[in-house]
Amino acid sequence: MSAESAQEIGKKLVALSNAEKGLEAVDTLYDEKIVSIEAQGSDAMPARMEGIAAVRGKSVWWYDNHEVHAAKATGPFCGHRDDQFAVLFELDVTFKPSGQRSQMSEVALYTVRDGKVVQEEFLYFAG
Amino acid sequence: MSAESAQEIGKKLVALSNAEKGLEAVDTLYDEKIVSIEAQGSDAMPARMEGIAAVRGKSVWWYDNHEVHAAKATGPFCGHRDDQFAVLFELDVTFKPSGQRSQMSEVALYTVRDGKVVQEEFLYFAG
Numbered sequence: 001m002s003a004e005s006a007q008e009i010g011k012k013l014v015a016l017s018n019a020e021k022g023l024e025a026v027d028t029l030y031d032e033k034i035v036s037i038e039a040q041g042s043d044a045m046p047a048r049m050e051g052i053a054a055v056r057g058k059s060v061w062w063y064d065n066h067e068v069h070a071a072k073a074t075g076p077f078c079g080h081r082d083d084q085f086a087v088l089f090e091l092d093v094t095f096k097p098s099g100q101r102s103q104m105s106e107v108a109l110y111t112v113r114d115g116k117v118v119q120e121e122f123l124y125f126a127g
Numbered sequence: 128m129s130a131e132s133a134q135e136i137g138k139k140l141v142a143l144s145n146a147e148k149g150l151e152a153v154d155t156l157y158d159e160k161i162v163s164i165e166a167q168g169s170d171a172m173p174a175r176m177e178g179i180a181a182v183r184g185k186s187v188w189w190y191d192n193h194e195v196h197a198a199k200a201t202g203p204f205c206g207h208r209d210d211q212f213a214v215l216f217e218l219d220v221t222f223k224p225s226g227q228r229s230q231m232s233e234v235a236l237y238t239v240r241d242g243k244v245v246q247e248e249f250l251y252f253a254g
Binding site: 007010011014037038039040047048074075076077078079080081084085086088105106107109121122123124125126127 | 213
């Protein structure tokens with residue numbers, strides 16, 4: 001069986017995200033050597049993380065620390081590169097430690113190799 | 128004066144797009160050596176175009192051949208790379224030659240160098 005295309009992987013990722021199964025997306029679609037690149041980092045959470053354990057840990061932390069009022073994934077968006085897709089995420093969440101509620105939107109860029117997501121990169125609305 | 132950041136360029140591009148001044152964005156924000164990469168190409172319109180004359184020509188062709196019922200640009204979206212931003216475009220247009228009306232959304236990725244857009248790449252909704 002040939003590896004799934006970026007578009008096929010993207011459709012699965014969007015469907016799982018909209019079914020509130022983001023961790024299942026990590027577990028089933030991500031490569032062991034996944035690289036995750038946030039817009040900004042801190043000492044506690046560097047912008048660049050490598051490896052499924054670190055990236056899964058970040059997802060678990062995120063779900064543990066946010067109350068999700070609404071979340072919508074739109075995509076995948078596909079272009080000329082057959083190893084890339086993008087997804088638009090629109091979120092309405094409360095960050096539990098501060099109680100601050102915010103609406104945010106972001107574009108995530110994914111790179112696929114051999115049917116697995118090997119890189120995710122997040123771009124945040126900065127208009 | 129230092130070159131404008133990708134975020135500053137992105138804000139201008141989004142504002143001009145929403146003011147129906149897409150050609151002004153090309154004329155004022157794009158580098159002479161702009162590279163434009165569509166998802167798909169044809170003999171008449173290759174996926175990859177280089178140079179401001181070809182890219183401006185594509186924009187003029189697009190506006191000449193589409194009746195725009197609604198167009199919204201959202202962004203810019205900015206991430207870790209300081210030479211890149213993304214914009215979400217949502218369009219409701221009629222392609223004049225066929226009379227076919229369609230709603231489409233796309234993510235455009237822009238690369239900035241020395242305060243000018245040097246590459247644009249379009250990813251289309253493929254969900």
